[in-house]
Amino acid sequence: MAEENKIPTEENATMLQAFEWYIPDDHTHWKRLARDIEKYRDIGITALWIPPPCKASSPSGNGYDIYDLWDLGEFDQKGSVPTKWGDKDDLVRLAHNAEKAGVLLYADAVLNHKAAADETERCRVAEVDPENRTRFISDEYEIDGWLGFTFSGRGDKYSSMKWHWEHFSGTDYNAENNKTAIYKILGDFKSWAQSVDNEKGNFDYLMFADIDHSHPDVKKDINDWGIWIAELLSLRGFRFDAVKHFSEEYLKEFITQLKTNVNEDFFFVGEFWKDSLSDMLGYLDRLDGHKFSLFDAPLVYNFSEASKTESFDLRAIFDGTLVQARPISAVTLVMNHDTQPHQALEAPIEGFFKPIAYGLILLRQEGYPCVFWGDLEGISGEYKEEPSCGGQLSDIILARKLYAYGEQDDYFDYPTCLGWVRRGAWDRLNGCAVIVSNAGPGEKRMFVGEEHKGEIWTDVLGWEQGEVHIGEDGNADFKCPATSMAIWVNKDAPGRDQFGKFKPGKGILQGVV
Known part of the structure; x- marks a missing residue:
């Protein structure tokens, strides 16, 4: 075949998780990203995974303590107008800059729960065993649960739905006696979702007020939100938080709505954080036909073990990983906001091993690599850390962009x-x-x-x-x-003069102009 008739080789795709847990709550992160988007594009970043953009329970909340899906930093709710990351105008400007630079935007969608309700509501419950949520450990009784969401700051703009006890399947606090427990909410057609992970009997409940995705009003509101935010920000994908904790059947419906109404080629990746390849493959099989990916948790644990084990046999580094078993569905990573130091799922990786790990995900054919902001730009706050790889992670990313092609x-x-x-x-x-x-x-x-x-x-x-x-x-x-x-x-080779130009840490240390 003549060269002029050959299909050009696409540039390698590389995702950046564009945040870490301890970024200052100065409400200017959207501005940082908008300012630096071309810098990231130059080194080979083709997509940004941005943190949850919706209003959290406080001005410092990272968004996983989600309060209102429809408030992107536009309304005076829960102590501020902007989210931790910035206000809506800044977010829209980031989306515009990303599209102009040719960088795809993936939003973090927290669809499992809601936090910081506005009112308590009386509802019938029964307590369940935290280690086996299918086993009741109390009789039925009533509690005052924080389950009323009225969104007084937003009113009916974008959505008129107000959330009440019937829109949830469980909660964790009784305001009547200040007791904490896992309360299963009772009522007609009420049950834990069945298409969830079977750890702890049924792992539907994770935290806060657990959303009941079987309720028709809930499904409509979240489906409408997904289409709205995707069109507003010209999104090209979603990262779904805590997918093993909410209905797989509902997730399929959400994905179908987006593909039908927004973009058939949307990218979807779930956080199914479990060191079990068989469970991950089973989950992917059940979402067959929806072009779904998962973060490769077993690979992260292999990296952690390898970095702490003297003379670890590197030939086994991919054993039991998703990228080895099903590379087309694997988003490979070294660290994220949950596994970084001092977080709940901390998976320590010794500093000397970080370049090796990044080489293994960035410079090989298999998987879709995701670089962690904390490794590229450093970690802020009380647990401050300098950028990994001696500040040269950007050069490994650039080597992927320029040279990691072919057989x-x-x-x-x-x-x-x-x-x-x-x-x-x-x-x-x-x-x-x-x-x-x-x-x-x-x-x-x-x-x-x-x-x-x-x-x-x-x-x-x-x-x-x-x-x-x-x-x-x-x-x-x-x-x-x-x-x-x-x-x-x-x-x-072309591009050799581009190495060493990226200066990490400046996104935080120099502030925002």
Whole structure:
């Protein structure tokens, strides 16, 4: 086939989780992202996963303590007009800048629960065993639950629905006696959702006021919201929080509504956080036909274990992971806001291993990699941390953008040192050779192709000094430092002058102009 008739190779897709838990609650984060969107695009970020944009229970809430879906920082509710991240105008401006820069926007959708109700309401309940929510541990009785949501600051703008006890399936607090428990709300057609994870008997209930997605008014309001926010912000996808805790059947309906009314090619990824490949595959099978992805939790735990285990056998790093079993459905990651230090699902990864882990998700064919803001820009607040990878994570992302294309040849023949080669594509001729070691200095003889004979390759990170001369047979000996990595590319390859230009941490440290 003539080259002019070949399909151009698309640029590699890379997602940025554009927040971390401890970003200051100065209500200017949307401005930071809008200001820096082109900077991220230049290093190879093609999509931003933004935090929950809806009004939380307080001006400091990250949005997972969600109060009002329809308030994007527009109304004076729960102590402020803006959310922690900023006001609606700033969010719309971010969406505009992202679209202009060619960066896709994915919003974090928290559809499992609501928090910070405006009023208590009397309702019938029975307490259930926290370790087995299918087992009642009390008789039926009435409580005063925080279950009335009137949205007085917003009124009826965008949605006239007010939420009451019948729109929820459970709650965790009785205001009558200040008792905390898991209360199953009782009434006609009331039950826990059945299409949820079976941990703890039935894992429908997670926190706050648990939404009953079987109620027709609930379904209509959330479906309408999904279409509204997707069109308002020109969204190209959603990240769904806590999917193992709410109805799979309802999620299918929500997805169908978006594909039918907004965009058939919407991207959907769920947070099904469980170190169980079989459960993850079962979930994906049940959502078959909805083009759904999951974050690869088992891979994160493998990275954590590998970083803490001396001479861990790197050949097993992908064992039991989603990216190995079903790469088309895997969003790969190293850390997120839940697993970062001092969070509930903390999965510590030693600093030396971060570049190795990012190399394994960014420079290989399989999976859709998601970079964590805290690793790229640093972590703020009481638990402040500098950007990972010696401040050069951006260079690993850039190497993915420029060189990680084409066939992949693996050299997984030694327990503490792995190598692989990306052979390039017809219109992206400069591939790369990657080598990682979790022990002493690494070295592998790898084949990059006879078409590269006589070329001189160097490490784009600058961590391994020296040059490699590609032999007449297309082979060469590639090295990396101890407990580190190297990314070898032709020293004359286009784009080599772009490395080292990204300055991490500035999004927080320099404030917003």
